[in-house]
Amino acid sequence: MSALRQGSGTLFCDPDVDKARAYFGSKKPQFASKLMTAREAIERFVHDGDYIGTGGFGTNRISAILLHEIVRQRRKNLGVAGHTMTHDFQLLCAGECINRCDVGYILGLEARGLSPNARRLIQSGKVELCEWTNAALAWRYRAAAMGISFIPARIMLGTDTFEHSAAKQVICPFTGKKYAALPALYPDVAIIHVHRADPTGNCQIDGLEVADFELSQAAKHVIISAEEIVSEDVIRNDPTRTRIPATIVDAVVEAPYGCYPGNMPGKYFSDEDHIQKWMEVEKDPATFATFLDEHIYGVKDFYEYLDKCGGLRRLIELSREERMLPLLGIKSDGGAA
Amino acid sequence: MSDFNAMEFMIVIGARALVDHSIVVVGTGAPCAAAMLAQKAHAPNLVVMFEAGGIGPRMPQMPISVGDSRTFYKAMMATSMNTVMDACSRGRVDYTFLGGAQIDAYGNLNSTCIGDWKKPKVRFPGSGGANDLASLCRKTIVMTPQDNRRFVEKVDFITTPGYLTGRGAREEAGLPPGTGPYRVITDMAVMGYDEATCRMQVQSIHAGHTREEIVKNTGFELLFAKTIETTDPPTDQELEILRKEVDPRRYVIGR
Numbered sequence: 369m370s371a372l373r374q375g376s377g378t379l380f381c382d383p384d385v386d387k388a389r390a391y392f393g394s395k396k397p398q399f400a401s402k403l404m405t406a407r408e409a410i411e412r413f414v415h416d417g418d419y420i421g422t423g424g425f426g427t428n429r430i431s432a433i434l435l436h437e438i439v440r441q442r443r444k445n446l447g448v449a450g451h452t453m454t455h456d457f458q459l460l461c462a463g464e465c466i467n468r469c470d471v472g473y474i475l476g477l478e479a480r481g482l483s484p485n486a487r488r489l490i491q492s493g494k495v496e497l498c499e500w501t502n503a504a505l506a507w508r509y510r511a512a513a514m515g516i517s518f519i520p521a522r523i524m525l526g527t528d529t530f531e532h533s534a535a536k537q538v539i540c541p542f543t544g545k546k547y548a549a550l551p552a553l554y555p556d557v558a559i560i561h562v563h564r565a566d567p568t569g570n571c572q573i574d575g576l577e578v579a580d581f582e583l584s585q586a587a588k589h590v591i592i593s594a595e596e597i598v599s600e601d602v603i604r605n606d607p608t609r610t611r612i613p614a615t616i617v618d619a620v621v622e623a624p625y626g627c628y629p630g631n632m633p634g635k636y637f638s639d640e641d642h643i644q645k646w647m648e649v650e651k652d653p654a655t656f657a658t659f660l661d662e663h664i665y666g667v668k669d670f671y672e673y674l675d676k677c678g679g680l681r682r683l684i685e686l687s688r689e690e691r692m693l694p695l696l697g698i699k700s701d702g703g704a705a
Numbered sequence: 706m707s708d709f710n711a712m713e714f715m716i717v718i719g720a721r722a723l724v725d726h727s728i729v730v731v732g733t734g735a736p737c738a739a740a741m742l743a744q745k746a747h748a749p750n751l752v753v754m755f756e757a758g759g760i761g762p763r764m765p766q767m768p769i770s771v772g773d774s775r776t777f778y779k780a781m782m783a784t785s786m787n788t789v790m791d792a793c794s795r796g797r798v799d800y801t802f803l804g805g806a807q808i809d810a811y812g813n814l815n816s817t818c819i820g821d822w823k824k825p826k827v828r829f830p831g832s833g834g835a836n837d838l839a840s841l842c843r844k845t846i847v848m849t850p851q852d853n854r855r856f857v858e859k860v861d862f863i864t865t866p867g868y869l870t871g872r873g874a875r876e877e878a879g880l881p882p883g884t885g886p887y888r889v890i891t892d893m894a895v896m897g898y899d900e901a902t903c904r905m906q907v908q909s910i911h912a913g914h915t916r917e918e919i920v921k922n923t924g925f926e927l928l929f930a931k932t933i934e935t936t937d938p939p940t941d942q943e944l945e946i947l948r949k950e951v952d953p954r955r956y957v958i959g960r
Contacts, residue, residue, distance in 0.1 A: 526878030546879025
C-alpha cells in the first residue's frame with residue numbers, strides 16, 4: 369500500500385510494531401506493591417526527552433499531582449500528545465517542560481478562554497507542533513494498543529490539518545475508498561488519574577474513560593495516581609470494573625484530590641475560581657513566576673499546594689458542588705452559617 | 706411576543722434545526738443549550754452525545770466542560786471518546802454544532818491560527834474534535850455572530866472541512882458522502898448552502914436586520930435564496946423553557 373499524499377509534520381513516535389512488541393514482550397507482570405510517592409514515580413519513570421500521554425479530558429480526571437511533580441522536578445524537552453489538554457497543558461507549559469506536541473486541542477480551557485502563558489510559549493516557536501485531531505490521537509492510541517502500525521480513518525482529509533500532520537493518505541485495497549492512515553502512537557509514559565487502584569496497579573474509573581483504556585495499553589510505562597488505594601479484594605470481587613490491569617502498570621501513587629483544580633466525577637467539582645486565578649496571573653510573566661514559586665516550586669508537595677488553595681474547607685465545598693448539595697454552613701472564610 | 710436577546714434567538718433557531726429521533730454531538734455553551742431546548746420543546750427522543758464519552762445524559766445544569774460530570778449525569782452510558790467517534794464514523798450521528806475563528810463561503814472552519822502556521826500572529830487550540838465531527842456527522846451547524854472578520858473570503862487555515870472548494874470536493878477528498886455544512890445561524894440571519902455551488906446562502910433574515918447589513922458584515926460574496934423570509938421569532942414557550950429549565954443561571958444566555 370503506497371501513500372498518495374502525506375502531511376509535512378514530524379512523526380514524533382516510532383510506529384514500528386515489532387520494536388513495540390519486543391518492548392512489551394520484555395515487560396513481565398509484576399505483582400509486588402507499586403506504591404510510591406509522586407516524587408519517586410516521576411524520578412523513576414519520566415526522563416528528559418520522554419514522550420508522554422495524559423489521561424482524562426483537560427480539567428476532568430487529570431493527574432494534576434503528577435504534572436505538578438514533573439514541573440517541580442524541572443523535566444525538559446518532553447514530547448506530549450495534546451489530546452484535549454487544557455489545565456494539564458497549562459501546567460506543562462508553566463514549567464516549559466515540552467519541546468514537541470501532537471496537537472489535538474491545546475492552549476484553551478474550553479469556554480474559559482485561552483491560557484495566556486501557554487499561548488506565549490507556543491507562539492514563541494519553542495515547541496514543534498504536528499497537527500492532528502482528538503479522534504486521530506485516540507485512534508492512534510488504539511492502533512498502538514492493537515499492535516498495528518496504522519489505522520485508517522475518514523477524518524482530516526482535504527484540510528490543512530492533514531497537510532500539517534504526519535498522516536498519509538491511502539486507498540482501501542477492498543473498496544477503493546480514500547483514507548487517512550494514522551500511525552500508531554506509543555508514548556513512553558502514560559500519566560492517568562483514577563478513582564481506585566490496588567497497590568499492584570489494578571484500576572477502576574468511574575464515569576468517562578475518554579481515551580485512557582487505549583492510552584494505558586499503548587504506553588510503554590503507566591503511572592497511576594488514585595483518589596483511593598483499595599485492597600486487591602475490592603478489585604477481584606468486582607473485576608468487571610477494572611479498566612486498567614496491574615500487568616501494564618509501573619507505579620501507583622496515593623493521591624486524594626489529585627485532580628484539583630479539575631473535576632473528579634462523583635468526588636469533587638472543578639474549582640472555577642482557582643482556574644480563573646491561573647488565567648489571571650498568567651497575563652503578566654513576572655506575576656506568574658511569583659505564583660509558580662509560591663504554588664509549585666516552593667512547596668514540598670501537592671498537598672501544600674492544596675493548603676494554599678483553601679485546603680480541606682475548599683475541598684468540602686467542591687465535593688458538595690459535585691453532588692449538587694447545598695453549601696450548608698461550611699465556608700472557606702471560616703464562618704458558620 | 707416577549708423581548709429576547711441575540712443569544713437566546715440563536716439558541717432557539719439551533720434547537721428548531723434538530724429533528725426528533727435523531728442524534729447530535731454537542732460541545733458546551735450555546736450548542737448544548739440548543740440541544741437541551743430541543744429535547745424539552747419538540748424532540749424528546751433526541752439523543753445528545755459529548756465527544757469525551759457522555760451519551761444521553763439528563764443534564765441537571767449546563768456543563769462547563771465537554772468532559773465534566775454533568776455530561777453523563779443520569780446518562781444512558783458513560784463511555785469513551787472512541788465509542789462516540791466510532792458512532793460518528795459508522796454514520797449514526799445526524800448533527801453536530803461547531804464554531805471557529807473564521808469561516809468561508811464553503812463553510813470551511815479555522816480554529817488553528819491567524820497568519821502563517823509556522824509563525825502565527827495568533828495560535829488557537831487546533832481541531833479538537835471539530836475536524837472529526839465535521840468529517841463524519843451528517844449535518845454541521847455553526848452558530849456565530851455575523852462579522853466580516855469571522856466570515857472571510859479565505860480562511861488562514863482549514864482546520865475543519867466544510868465543502869472545501871465546492872461541490873464534490875468532500876467526496877473527492879475521501880470524506881463520507883451525505884455529510885457537510887448544513888446551517889449557519891447568526892445574530893442577523895439563517896444561512897444554508899446553495900445546492901449547485903455549495904456556497905453559503907441566506908435563507909431568512911431576523912426582524913430588525915437588513916440584507917445590506919448582512920452583506921456588510923460578510924467578507925465574501927453571499928448568495929441569497931429566491932425568497933427570503935423573516936426568521937420566525939422565538940415563541941413564549943421556547944423562551945420560557947430556555948430561561949427556566951435549560952439555563953436558569955443565565956450561564957449562556959446572559960452572555
